[in-house]
Amino acid sequence: xxxxxxxxxxxxxxxxxxxxxxxxxxxxxxxxxxxxxxxxxxxxxxxxxxxxxxxxxxxxxxxxxxxxxxxxxxxxxxxxxxxxxxxxxxxxxxxxxxxxxxxxxxxxxxxxxxxxxxxxxxxxxxxxxxxxxxxxxxxxxxxxxxxxxxxxxxxxxxxxxxxxxxxxxxxxxxxxxxxxxxxxxxxxxxxxxxxxxxxxxxxxxxxxxxxxxxxxxxxxxxxxxxxxxxxxxxxxxxxxxxxxxxxxxxxxxxxxxxxxxxxxxxxxxxxxxxxxxxxxxxxxxxxxxxxxxxxxxxxxxxxxxxxxxxxxxxxxxxxxxxxxxxxxxxxxxxxxxxxxxxxxxxxxxxxxxxxxxxxxxxxxxxxxxxxxxxxxxxxxxxxx
Numbered sequence: 367x368x369x370x371x372x373x374x375x376x377x378x379x380x381x382x383x384x385x386x387x388x389x390x391x392x393x394x395x396x397x398x399x400x401x402x403x404x405x406x407x408x409x410x411x412x413x414x415x416x417x418x419x420x421x422x423x424x425x426x427x428x429x430x431x432x433x434x435x436x437x438x439x440x441x442x443x444x445x446x447x448x449x450x451x452x453x454x455x456x457x458x459x460x461x462x463x464x465x466x467x468x469x470x471x472x473x474x475x476x477x478x479x480x481x482x483x484x485x486x487x488x489x490x491x492x493x494x495x496x497x498x499x500x501x502x503x504x505x506x507x508x509x510x511x512x513x514x515x516x517x518x519x520x521x522x523x524x525x526x527x528x529x530x531x532x533x534x535x536x537x538x539x540x541x542x543x544x545x546x547x548x549x550x551x552x553x554x555x556x557x558x559x560x561x562x563x564x565x566x567x568x569x570x571x572x573x574x575x576x577x578x579x580x581x582x583x584x585x586x587x588x589x590x591x592x593x594x595x596x597x598x599x600x601x602x603x604x605x606x607x608x609x610x611x612x613x614x615x616x617x618x619x620x621x622x623x624x625x626x627x628x629x630x631x632x633x634x635x636x637x638x639x640x641x642x643x644x645x646x647x648x649x650x651x652x653x654x655x656x657x658x659x660x661x662x663x664x665x666x667x668x669x670x671x672x673x674x675x676x677x678x679x680x681x682x683x684x685x686x687x688x689x690x691x692x693x694x695x696x697x698x699x700x701x702x703x704x705x706x707x708x709x710x711x712x713x714x715x716x717x718x719x720x721x722x723x724x725x726x727x728x729x730x731x732x733x734x735x736x737x738x739x740x741x742x743x744x745x746x747x748x749x750x
Contacts, residue, residue, distance in 0.1 A: 367661055370668050371435060380432075381439045384418050388443055396449055399574040400719070403566060407487060407529045410454055414484035419455075420462055427478040429462075434675050441613055445620030446627075448716060450723045451574035454487055454526050456617070460610045461488045464534055464551070468594035468602055477532070477553070489530035491521040491554075491580055492603065499736040501536070501603060502545035506582065508537035508552060513589050515539075515552060517560070517582040523730070527563050527578035531556050535582070540597050549599035553591040560585030571722030604681070607732070611684040612674060614731045615667050618691035618724075622660045622698040625720050629653065629702040632717075636707075649705060656698050663691045682744040689737035692728040699724045 391412060399405050413419040421436030423429015430436070437459050444452050458481075465478050480486035497503040506519025517537050524533070532555045540548025554561055564579035594602045630653060633644040643649050670683045699721040703710035710717050728734045744750040 367664070370665070371438070371671060373435065377435050377439065380417075380421070380436055381443065383416070384440060384443055387413070387416060387418060388447055388449070392444075392449055392452065393447065396451075396574070400451065401573075403573050404528060404576050405452055405454065405574050407484075409452070410458075410484040410487060410529075413455075414482075419484045420458055420482045423462060423482040424466055424474075424478070427474055427482055429482040434671065437613070438616060438671055441616045442620040445617040446624040448621060448624055448720050448723070450617065450621065451572045453572065453575040454529060456610075456613055457488065457490065457526055458484075459613050460606060461490055461534060463606060463609065464593065464602070467605065468551070472590070473553070473593070486531040487526060487529050489524050489526045489533045489580075491524055491533045491535040493521060493523050495520055495522045495579075499732045501600065504536055504538055504549060506535070506537040507541075508539050508550060508587075510539075510589075511586070515587045515589060515592070517552065517554070517585040517587060519582050521580040521582075523567065523577055524580045525575060525577055525730075527580055528566065528576040533561075533580065534593060536599055536603060539599075546600045548597050549603075550596050551593040551599045551602055552587050553593050554582075554585065554587055555591075558585055558587065569726075571719070571725055608680040608684040609674060610731050611688040611737075612667070612670050612680060614727060615663075615670070615684065615687035615691040618688075618695040618727050619660060619664045619667050621720065621724060621727075622656075622663070622691075622695050625698050625702045625717060626653065626657055626660065628717055628720075629705055633705055643705065652701055652705065656701055659694055660698065663687075663694055667691060682740060682750060685732070685737040685740040688731065689734050689741065692724075693734055695724045695727055 410419055417430050418440060421430045421432040422434055425431035440455060444455065462481050465474060465481060469478065477486065481488055492501060494504060494506060506517065508515045508517045517535065519537065532553055535552045535554050536549055537552060538548055539550040560583050562581045564581060567577045569577060633649050634642055636643040667687050670680055670687050673680050673683060703717050703721050706715060706717050709715050712718060
């Protein structure tokens with residue numbers, strides 16, 4: 367089905383080049399990275415050298431100055447191949463725009479060139495042990511002390527915690543008023559006294575994506591590391607969540623399409639009672655239904671991409687897209703694995719990795735239930 371996105375010849379050349387990069391620089395090593403439980407940070411530096419790390423970054427700070435379609439191509443190619451553990455790419459797509467939007471010139475001069483070229487990697491510390499998707503429930507505190515802020519609290523499920531050189535940390539800086547008020551964002555560099563990276567969390571999927579808790583115990587951060595305005599952190603986080611959720615939805619669609627391609631190939635080759643599995647009506651109907659729903663998901667995600675590129679507010683649309691596509695992704699993996707039979711339960715078959723990797727998609731970036739709450743509020747307020 368033809369895409370509605372306005373690809374130029376440059377976009378098409380970019381896709382062809384990145385597809386070759388994935389085939390040569392990621393595919394041969396991915397299984398070992400999963401066993402090692404880490405993506406070597408050299409991969410991101412190599413991606414930056416080829417212009418594949420932050421394609422829409424500010425050219426003034428060594429970004430490539432492209433549009434969001436370049437990000438869409440990167441996420442799509444990784445998702446289709448099932449390489450979801452290359453998660454720092456998602457983080458870069460989300461994190462670097464925080465610096466573009468909210469950093470002072472001094473902060474950009476200090477950090478943004480290294481971030482755009484992957485010389486420094488950044489993590490995002492929002493989720494806490496007791497809050498999950500409830501961003502308003504953040505309890506990590508930052509208290510002013512002279513020219514510094516002192517941060518105390520714990521963060522959980524922090525992506526890229528081992529590889530990251532710095533973190534954007536959400537902390538409460540005002541302790542009365544509405545829960546959404548009084549939060550601020552701080553840049554905390556790894557090695558700052560009082561910050562500790564906990565042991566890597568054992569997960570059922572995306573093993574090569576390093577995930578750890580991060581602890582702050584009287585962590586002293588210079589006032590110059592405040593990112594954006596004091597007590598405006600919640601608004602700043604909401605400003606970026608639509609793009610994050612759209613990126614996750616795009617991964618979900620591409621990963622589902624890749625799983626369908628794998629399954630079509632397998633069912634054509636697999637013989638059952640003397641005939642290809644693909645010749646049975648049940649197989650055809652299952653895959654036809656999934657293909658139809660994935661095509662519908664892609665159409666909506668592509669519409670969201672166009673809205674994002676036009677500068678529209680996509681908060682509600684992105685929540686709807688993430689809800690639909692991530693739940694669908696899990697259904698696709700379940701149905702496709704079933705068609706592989708016993709082989710689908712074997713780790714040597716790629717569908718098994720896709721099955722476990724997909725499960726987190728309906729959780730991180732805001733759970734499906736939270737996406738439904740956002741959509742329902744828009745529906746009842748007449749904004750949908």
